[in-house]
Amino acid sequence: MDTRIVDRPEFRLVGHATRVPLIHHGVNPHIQQHIAALPAQEHGRLKDLCGTDPAGLLQVFADLDPDATEGSELTYLHGVAVAAETATPADLDAVTAPAGRWAVFRVAGPYPQALQSAWAATAADWFPSNPWRLRPGPSMVAVLDRAADFSTATCELWLPVEPA
Known part of the structure; x- marks a missing residue:
């Protein structure tokens, strides 16, 4: 797997959050509906707020069941990463990403x-097969490149880790 370990200070993830069931295979229609309900100009507004890595619009998964049981609920946030001290606009939700290491x-x-x-x-x-384990914190997906119809994409999966 193409993997790197990144050290990051605390940052926040801001955007539009909702509770959805975890679906292991295929498109999650609850997430799809959540994103589709956002006005088109909101994606540009969120991108303008982005102030740190991972860059661009992010798919954020927080409050996951530790066993990742299919059907369990999680918080999904469609948003961007900002510095910890950046004020969150009143109409947006925020999830804290604690300082630490990330497997990307x-x-x-x-x-x-x-x-x-x-x-x-x-x-x-x-x-x-590696000396890492998950630590508390959200997981994120950054879409780096995609086909116009989203049939293919290049993504980065960010998972919070600590030495095992």
Whole structure:
């Protein structure tokens, strides 16, 4: 897996949040509806707020069931990363990303299948063979490049980690 470890100070993720069920395979229609309900100009507004890495619009997953049980609820935030001291606009939600290390997995291919396969491979292959474990904090997906119809994409999966 194409992976790097990144050290980051605390930062925040700001955007539009909702509670959704976890779906392991295919497009999550609840997330899709949430994003579709946002006005087109809101994506540009969020991008303008972005002030730190990971850059661009992010898919943020917080409050996940530790066992990642399909159907369990999580907080999904469609937003961007900002510095910890950046004020959150009153109409946006915020999730804190604590200071620490992140394992960043780069994946490219059919979307969302390649991303979901990579996420599963982190649990089945990467974590068991590397000296890291998950730590508290949100997980994020940054879409770096995509086809116009979103059939394929290059993404980075950011997972909070600490030495095992």
